Amino acid sequence: MAMLIVVVVCTIFGMILAGTAGYYICQLKKAKMNARQENSVYNDFKEESQDKDLELPIFDLGTIFAATDKFSAGNKIGEGGFGPVYKGELPNGQEIAVKRLSQSSGQGLNEFKNEVILIAKLQHRNLVRLLGCCIQGEERMLIYEFLPNKSLDNFIFDQTKKKQLPWEKRFNIITGIARGLLYLHEDSRLRIIHRDLKVSNVLLDNEMCPKISDFGIARIFGGEQTEEKTRRVMGTYGYMAPEYAMSGQFSVKSDVFSFGVLVLEIISGKKNWGFCHPEHDLNLIGHAWKLWNEQTPLDLMDNELKGSLSKNEVVRCIQVGLLCVQQRPEDRPAMSSVIFMLSNESASLAEPKEPGFYMGNFSLKIESLSSGQTSSTANDVTITALSGR
Template identity: 65%
Template sequence: MVDGKNSTTTAPTATTKGNRKKTLTIALAIVIPIIVLLVIFIALWYCLLKRKTKKASGVDREIMSIESLLFDLNTIKAATDDFADSNKLGEGGFGPVYKGKLRDGQEIAVKRLSRTSGQGVEEFKNEIILVAKLQHRNLVRLLGCCFEGQERLLVYEFVLNTSLDKFLFDPTRRAQLDWDTRYKIISGVARGILYLHEDSRLRVIHRDIKASNVLLDNKMNPKISDFGVARMFDVDQTRANTNRIVGTYGYMSPEYAMQGQFSVKSDVFSFGVLLLEIVRGQKNSSFYLTDSSHDLLSYAWKLWTENRPLELVDSALGNMFPSNEVLKCIHIGLLCVQEDAADRPTMSSVAFMLNSYSSTLDHPAPPPLVGENRSKELHWSATRSQYSVNELDASEIEPR
């Protein structure tokens, strides 16, 4: 017989079960919204962080990359002996250029923005932003810059033989430029412009291709310099217009000098002028002083139509040049300086023609400066505008 007192157990009541269920429901009602809000917050934070990172990879990162190039003013002063006249290499529209040597022995060239410069701070920033992004063996390499007080300085690699014009237009020194050297310079400049137009991550129109903006290293390899007035294009952009024309008379295409319209074909025109100058050893804009023709382009065209093109060749070369190669260069030069921009070749075509000995070249049309009235008209338009400056939106950059 079982004892009733010892066998008695307490079973959960309906009230207890109800209280537990109610407590669990309340807890879930509180916790689930908190978890949902936390997930939403994390998602929003992640999206915001991703957006900031993306922005930093654009404009912010661009500015940061420029800031990383900043030089201390005292470093540059020490390198140039406080901008001593004995270290002055020359002077251009930007201002004077000085040779310097850093503490590690590296030689540099320092461009110092003059307060009276025709170019301004915007051109200065333009050159930094562009050149910092461009890397090619036929472009001068930017090492850094300096913004301190009133000083605006650009620090470049030092290029031993200064600029092409110092050789090409000097009656004595141009004899140092044999044909092989001249052809190397022509081909190198073509490659540099092709990189700007098609092969870099930007599409850049230089707008001031000329002999004084081509530097020569110790092996006479050319390096394009001075990007103060260069302009960036969108990938699918073909031309642009401006009311503020910059450049150098004698190298500017007619549509740019007279209408403010520029494109990759504007640089092609300038390259054509430079090519003919290298063949001739004489400057286009001063050619009228020595010949009845109004400029080098007119003279080259005259000889071409009279089947006497080799008379264009610099007398300093004597007969020491390959006729076929020189003829090809003259032909390419005349194709590049045709009046209608649409008729001019692209720089990729120019590079191909320079490297090919079997391609058939098109017949060139007359260059734009044939005829005295047209020459005077273009000269007036160019001189009226050549000292203006281009506009550029750029953020202020201050040294840290």
């Protein structure tokens, strides 16, 4: 009997030992597999970066962890479709902004790579400067120059902060965005379509100089290519050109439409998406079009823009904005023409034609993708609905 007990105990102990050993072997294999995957992603990205002649620093996770105080809530300065953004400080004292890819983000590794590869090649005073990136484990981060004034929407739609933007500064912001967009479309080594130009993707430096940011869904055009069609439409309500939102057709003229919306928002201090007027159901584009036809375009102007300003300059900007949001892409001006019209008071401007999406906010089936975001999905459509920060 005693011998039987010993045998049973030894058998049970052996089973436990074998099970424990098996568990740790499985965990070790899993850890090795994760490490291989991590190294694979890192090496693939490194090779791809080298192939594309990118001289972009790759930061260590520990450095970013220390710079942001372990991604503390106090250092969080915003959040977008990519994920949260944190302020940080490197050991040399340089301030940085860290975009950390969220696991629940609608964007993934492809959008991450796309933004790194695109913006690393772009150098312009009206584009945000990318300092490096971090790929470690499941972490995907972009490290940018820190811009203390954050994004344009923090000013233009805030009843108090908008007072810091008199007409002269607003005009400079409009022309700065135009120059940045011209660089993307015509003056850089690449022809780039941003596809998500909006006020929250325009950052402001200490001197209120605008810098276009967020190139996650931007596309490169090669050679003589002028347009492309996609089944995966990505963008933001209120800024998307009709041909892009409805059929997936995009070109430089799609960005021009978004720029036109920006111009009207900057002048009015109102959002196109969600615009409300007591006398009609038109959106901001429709309201501007209505005032233009009634020959009262200055009624669009923000109430804060009082005092000494050039009314002719304001009217010219409104006219340029309406030219940019015309229904047909071929009717919209190129960004080179936009800059010429903005900077030359003597230049003759065409009369704008009927704009696109001016009757109100077009409706599509809406589904929730993640917290803080609303997406519209119809034939592979991903559209961000704007919300306050």
